[in-house]
């Protein structure tokens with residue numbers, strides 16, 4: 260297999276702005292090219308747009324707005340893991356030889372239609388994500404005798420880390436008490452347990468090793484990819500206190516990279532809700548079943564940014580189509596020692612975990628120096 | 629017989645393949661295993677609570693019917709895991725299925 264790397268990235272702040280999707284896409288792409296003037300736009304032979312937005316023909320539109328004529332141009336939608344799905348598609352285009360350099364741009368508006376999966380009638384009248392999250396939370400707490408106080412450390416840690424991320428929506432720190440006293444949405448979910456919809460965009464360029472070496476581009480290599488879709492409907496999840504798709508995607512990604520979970524120095528985890536972080540840590544093998552929350556607590560108490568250094572989805576905000584790309588940018592910055600106050604020491608290998616619709620689909624990427 | 633037409637009338641049937649008998653849930657026109665026609669033979673009356681939570685004064689539960697059909701339902705009473713509940717009302721409202729159990 261060809262070696263494929265990330266050679267450039269750009270991002271916008273995540274906000275509540277009412278902004279056209281085309282404008283959002285253009286802003287992170289503009290940021291990318293301003294940060295990387297050495298890149299010749301004409302070399303881009305594929306443009307992939309990641310979004311749940313209903314606007315049409317976004318990839319050709321973005322291409323025209325940056326004055327390029329790629330061979331391949333289309334959108335990719337897979338709810339919350341559209342971003343990493345687009346990166347995997349770009350990887351495949353390059354690996355197959357259909358493209359050598361691919362621009363991937365993800366964007367979403369705060370009012371994205373991607374928050375609700377209408378098709379899933381097994382959710383009855385409970386189609387908002389807080390309902391599946393409540394069921395997972397209740398089940399996880401029951402299974403492992405975990406309390407609301409225990410779980411509250413997830414948003415406390417992630418908001419603290421987001422404060423060091425200039426693009427994060429949150430700029431506040433919260434105490435355990437603040438989380439417990441925030442608006443009760445259900446018996447098991449409070450407002451601060453949730454990642455929030457927002458407007459934002461993130462872009463990366465992937466290139467083949469030949470292109471990267473020829474042009475002397477600083478590259479972060481994608482060495483592992485794992486994906487698994489177990490169903491579309493939430494109620495098909497057999498376990499409500501672990502994530503089967505994440506477990507299988509994680510294993511596949513590590514196997515491809517010829518790594519074990521103990522090799523991972525830093526990771527972005529899809530914390531759509533508080534409970535998702537410990538469950539994902541367990542399903543990926545970072546900790547034993549029921550022990551994920553202790554790992555989060557230890558990291559928080561030792562000021563260790565290893566998990567979700569940019570503040571996760573809870574601290575950064577969750578612009579669906581941009582999230583997986585923003586996660587990938589964070590790990591790239593960590594590997595390149597460019598993460599500022601969020602920098603984790605001695606990072607060689609990083610992991611991205613991005614998932615959709617109550618963990619029915621997961622993507623895991625391994626990135627290396 | 630169509631699943632949604634029946635559900636709108638308050639009848640909750642198990643969508644089952646006429647060829648291989650597999651339960652097809654969520655309902656679909658054709659079996660997801662053999663593409664046989666999906667039929668409605670058996671009406672659902674009771675199920676078992678798998679998990680639950682509460683929004684305001686209403687409990688919402690994940691209930692399993694006939695060991696294969698899992699649905700999110702509403703109940704006015706305090707649920708218990710493993711408890712057997714009966715369908716009180718079901719239908720379609722504003723395009724969403726709804727199921728109330730007791």
Ligand SMILES: [Zn+2]
Nearest residue numbers: 645648659662
């Ligand atoms: Zn069949």
